[in-house]
Amino acid sequence: QVQLVESGGGLVEAGGSLRLSCAASGSTFDINAMAWYRQAPGKSRDLVASIISRGRTNYANYADSVKGRFTISRDSAKNTVYLQMNSLKPEDTAVYYCNAGFTTRLAWGGPMANWGEGTLVTVSS
16 A cells, blocks of 8 residues: 655745645555645545656646646655645645556546645635
8 A cells, every 4th residue: 555645735925835745655666646636624625736657758737726836746766746836825725635556547547545644735815
């Protein structure tokens, strides 16, 4: 099994930036896909960004609400995925979770590992 630990959340003013990290451990040898989700109070857990590694190429996808502001990246040697969040808005306030697994597709197909605790991002207006 894969264990996931998210970090990097905090309180930031609107327009600010944060960088989230998620480290995977355990059965990580075949991980080639990682993703970030977020869950705001009273709302569903939604996909924010995903990254699929195929050879030396990474395929990243983003939710429309974060395109142009968030960037997902991955350090495969460290089994770590990052989410650089710029131009943050109050509506980005949520607990952010990551997920990981193996896929033969070029698109994220859904969560494949148990969830971690998440990291809370609060954006003040």
